[in-house]
Amino acid sequence: MIAFVAGAQAAPVSSWGTYHVAYTLVAVIYCGYTLSLWTRARRFRRSIEQAGVSPRG
């Protein structure tokens, strides 16, 4: 499989660090994007409400 590709290293004993970093980064990216969507929605809703219009349109 992947480890047999030319230039591959021997079985890494301490690859838990890489694994933890990757899983944490992915969680941060998805949480950050969720927060970004929520923040934008709240900002637009406030703009609409301040104009005295229902957000439903």
Add this chain to the structure above:
Amino acid sequence: MTAAPTVARSPASTRPATDGPIFDWLFVLGALGVIGIYIRAIYFTPIEATQGAAQKIYYLHVPAALAGYIAVSLTALMSIVYLWLHDERADRLAEAGAEVGLVFLTVVLTTGPLWGREIWGAWWAWWDMRLTLTLFLWFVVAAYLVVRGAVEDAAMRARFSAVLGILGALLIPFIHLSVYLFQARLHPMPIVLKPSEPSLPSEMLTTFLLAFVAFALLCAAFIRARYRVGVLRDRAAEVLA
């Protein structure tokens, strides 16, 4: 079919509600699915003999790539629909697909080098076409969003970005087939998406398939939420104009 390059307004009765939450049951399902995949990958999936724990990155990296391809393909499809019908909803959905696709491709380009450093001894190799073409796709999708932010005229913005959206999606088959087309590569041949049976042990295969479903659900939930944000943005622009 009308040739007028104007953005068709959907009737108010067909507009989606924008006063409810942008995240709904689909988002909860997708988020719980991804959390479940974290737990299954950590505690209930065996560690690969040669790569160690780093191989578990596979359960995030590949499903995120597939979900990203689905999102970018949706952008291309909706771009075609927009160029045909000039419906603003198709344009908004294309935009949502591009932004969410960029997020998933960012996950791919973040986890890939981390995994590659562990098993290949290199963060990146420009001669690996799957790596380079994925980065190229990321830039095309980013350019799509930059164009949307730069062009003020709605019809022109939708038309220009639609062309970019379609061109970007054309890269996807090349990315998938690049391991067949180029001899010099680091990426392995497909071990699941291939004509013959998957080469993964059953426990790993189950985790991978569940991860794909979870990431696809999260991708769909993000696209729906982003579409609703687009509706709110356009509504805000209307009332403030």
